[in-house]
Amino acid sequence: MRSSVSSxxxxxxxxxxxxxxxxxxxxxxxxxxxxxxxESAITLLVIHNISLPPDEFSGDGVIELFTxxxxxxxxxxxxxxxxxxxxxxxxxxxxxxxxxxVPCKKRAWHAGESCWQGRSRCNDYSVGVELEGSDxxxxxxxxxxxxxxxxxxxxxxxxxxxxxxHFDIAAGRKTDPGPxxxxxxxxxxxxxxx
Ligand SMILES: [Zn+2]
Numbered sequence: 290m291r292s293s294v295s296s297x298x299x300x301x302x303x304x305x306x307x308x309x310x311x312x313x314x315x316x317x318x319x320x321x322x323x324x325x326x327x328e329s330a331i332t333l334l335v336i337h338n339i340s341l342p343p344d345e346f347s348g349d350g351v352i353e354l355f356t357x358x359x360x361x362x363x364x365x366x367x368x369x370x371x372x373x374x375x376x377x378x379x380x381x382x383x384x385x386x387x388x389x390x391v392p393c394k395k396r397a398w399h400a401g402e403s404c405w406q407g408r409s410r411c412n413d414y415s416v417g418v419e420l421e422g423s424d425x426x427x428x429x430x431x432x433x434x435x436x437x438x439x440x441x442x443x444x445x446x447x448x449x450x451x452x453x454x455h456f457d458i459a460a461g462r463k464t465d466p467g468p469x470x471x472x473x474x475x476x477x478x479x480x481x482x483x
Contacts, residue, residue: 303438305446309393311379311439319355319390321376321398326413331393331447333415334440335400337377337455338422338465342366346383346421355380355390374398377417379439385431387439393447403458405451411458416443424467433471437478 305311341350342364353359354370361371377399380388391397399417403409418439422428443449454470455463 303442305393305442309378309395309446311387311389311442314387314389316389317352317356319376319397320357321355321374322391322395325394325396329414331414331416331443332450333405333411334443334449334452335411335415335417335455335458336436336452336466336470337399337417337419338424338428338467338470339377339380339419340421340423341370344423344426351380351419351421352388377419379416379418380421381418381432381435381439382421383429383432385429385435387435393443400455400458402462403455405453405458416447416449420466420470422466422469424464424469427469428466428471433474433478436475440479 303311303313310316339351340346341348341354341359343366350359350364350367354373355376357374359367359370361367376390376397378389378391378393378397380390382388393416396412397417398412399419400411400415403411405411408414418436420428420432420436422432440452455465456467
């Protein structure tokens with residue numbers, strides 16, 4: 290089952306265009322972005338998890354959050370998200386569907402206060418990918434397939450040097466993508482040692 294992750298990812302080749310849109314995926318525009326600082330090459334890929342309500346995977350809560358249309362009264366948890374302006378470039382659902390919210394050329398607001406190898410403000414130079422999930426539940430095989438295909442497309446388009454979890458750049462504040470994210474499987478599917 291798991292060996293199918295790498296071969297399937299090879300089969301579904303996708304590409305990022307010059308403006309940073311992934312071809313052939315659903316684009317849902319988020320207003321939560323701005324310009325990257327001048328001369329900020331995209332060198333970092335940040336992997337997250339999110340689900341809204343927490344641990345529920347069927348609804349459109351994440352899409353609503355990223356498009357500022359989440360009803361704060363629709364669920365008790367949503368009250369604390371009122372007025373929050375966040376986004377990610379990509380969201381990979383449990384069924385493997387990839388949705389893009391912000392073109393890669395623009396700065397999405399996914400990392401918050403963050404630092405990687407001494408350089409702060411990771412949003413400036415990263416692409417953010419949210420996996421629909423939580424810290425307590427394994428991700429689906431088809432999510433890994435979609436993530437590997439997306440990673441390869443991003444690596445072809447940008448000089449990505451490092452791939453990290455949100456935890457790695459905001460330790461003490463963030464835990465995602467969490468202990469259920471299988472870095473070994475992901476690295477193996479990418480053909481990376483370790
Ligand atoms: Zn995160």
